[in-house]
Amino acid sequence: MALAYDPLFITSDKSPIDVPSPPPPSMTLTQDELKRIAAYKAVDFVQSNMVLGLGTGSTAKHAVDRIGELLRQGKLENIVGIPTSKKTQEQALSLNIPLSDLDAHPVIDLSIDGADEVDPCLNLVKGRGGSLLREKMIEGASKKFVVIVDESKMVKHIGGSKMALPVETVPFCWKFTAERLRRVMEGYGCEAKLRLGEKGKAFVTDNGNYIVDMYLEKDMGDLNAVSDEILRLPGVVEHGMFLDMASTVIIAGELGVKIKNKHSSY
């Protein structure tokens, strides 16, 4: 379905316009509508003949829907999608988006995906939906990585939402790994909890692993140092901090759409 929304304005970090006049009260949008606006804007970057990383989650779902719609209408041609999860794979197949994988396409033109947190340097937290490993592999292999969020995802620092920073771990002795993780991050007031899925059992990722969610009280400061320490733990597969990976972040808010590009000052 076409989006019946004409953004009141679009600002980018190349534009000096940052504080537009507020929309009329009747324009109040739901969080899902904001996600869809950001997603549709990102799909403007898609061109025919591209290899695309297809993200996972409630925001990326709108982008995948839109790509399927444009393919069906013949406005896009010869697209190859690389899905970041089994769920996105199913969605893309249902929309007849041709699919492949990183083995066949080790370089991706453009990936579009949501995020759980975005900090002022465009570092991200991802994986609250459980798909961080495939996302990191695919988005890390992308020439351009466009992140789509509603404004609620913007934080002052990573972990700032006080919600989970996910870490994918092997199931073998997960408690041991969770405790090692907690110790690595205890200086930031960290709690580590196994993510639970259906019927109170451990949530299992697409890769057959578990997720330990880290809840932080304080700013971690040097994210690269913390990342290195986490990745050095043998039971850890990957964590949900996506550092210096996003090229562009599209933020949809009540007052319009804002586009932030990597390495710009704002």
Ligand SMILES: O=C[C@H](O)[C@H](O)[C@H](O)COP(=O)(O)O
């Ligand atoms: O594991 C899930 C992914 O990293 C999602 O991209 C992230 O959680 C954002 O999801 P949503 O768009 O549903 O907020």
